[in-house]
Amino acid sequence: MAMSVASSHMTAPAKTLHPPVLEFPSPHSSVPFPPSPKLGCRITKNTPLLSSAAESVKWRVAVSFFAGFPAKKKDADVLKEELLDAIKPLDRGAEATPEEQEVVDQIARELEAMNKIKEPLKSQLLNGKWELLYTTSQSLLQTQRPKFLRPNGKIFQAINADTLRAQNIETWPFFNQATANLVPLNARRVAVKFDFFKIAGLIPIKNPGSGRGQLEITYLDDELRISRGNQGNLFILKMVDPSYRVPL
Numbered sequence: 001m002a003m004s005v006a007s008s009h010m011t012a013p014a015k016t017l018h019p020p021v022l023e024f025p026s027p028h029s030s031v032p033f034p035p036s037p038k039l040g041c042r043i044t045k046n047t048p049l050l051s052s053a054a055e056s057v058k059w060r061v062a063v064s065f066f067a068g069f070p071a072k073k074k075d076a077d078v079l080k081e082e083l084l085d086a087i088k089p090l091d092r093g094a095e096a097t098p099e100e101q102e103v104v105d106q107i108a109r110e111l112e113a114m115n116k117i118k119e120p121l122k123s124q125l126l127n128g129k130w131e132l133l134y135t136t137s138q139s140l141l142q143t144q145r146p147k148f149l150r151p152n153g154k155i156f157q158a159i160n161a162d163t164l165r166a167q168n169i170e171t172w173p174f175f176n177q178a179t180a181n182l183v184p185l186n187a188r189r190v191a192v193k194f195d196f197f198k199i200a201g202l203i204p205i206k207n208p209g210s211g212r213g214q215l216e217i218t219y220l221d222d223e224l225r226i227s228r229g230n231q232g233n234l235f236i237l238k239m240v241d242p243s244y245r246v247p248l
Contacts, residue, residue, distance in 0.1 A: 075114075076111060076114045087133055087134040092141065094141045094143050096134075104236075108226055108236065115220065120188050121161060121190065123161065127159065127160060127245075128239055128243065129156050130238065140155065151173075153170070154171050155170055158245075164184070165248065166180045166192065176197070177198040178194050179246065180193055188218070191214050192211075193211075193212055214230035216229075222239060224239070
């Protein structure tokens, strides 16, 4: 940067130096940094090249540089906590508004993008009993019925990855159960073929092929599982008993 040097032979009055004001607005605010105070000084050969104004400019450049970085991505644990907080007041999804369903779906998709288990049907983490925390499936929620005629107790789903068997278990007030064969379609999607039902936990009914569907496991770890059905329904479950086995 060019700099005027005052000579002892010069008689003209010294010029006032006004350092340029550089504004680097923060991406989080439309208000720019306040301008630097104007400094008037006589520059001589012994004057330091870096004034306090120049130091201020350097500080602003550094602030702008770091503020320009995108926010750090959330890790899986943070997203799981956000997801659980979002679904906690929704009564398994029965009380969710369309807006709340959209929020839950968006968080679930962010978590699905971080899934490390690429072949969940081959993972031992799939084995055991899972509790249903949230779903958009009306066949499970039964929101068209009065609340006292809906499943009000916990709902579980158990899976044996080695035998490819699954079991749905309702508790209060109906205690219905259904078991199914799982037919792999790829490393994370299965066709579900129900073959055995138990009404009120007492009355067994064999009815092979009476119920069919598909299920894709989109996120899996030792605590949480997210699945999506072929009709677009979302299922979020937590592990409650990894030692449970589906009856053959």
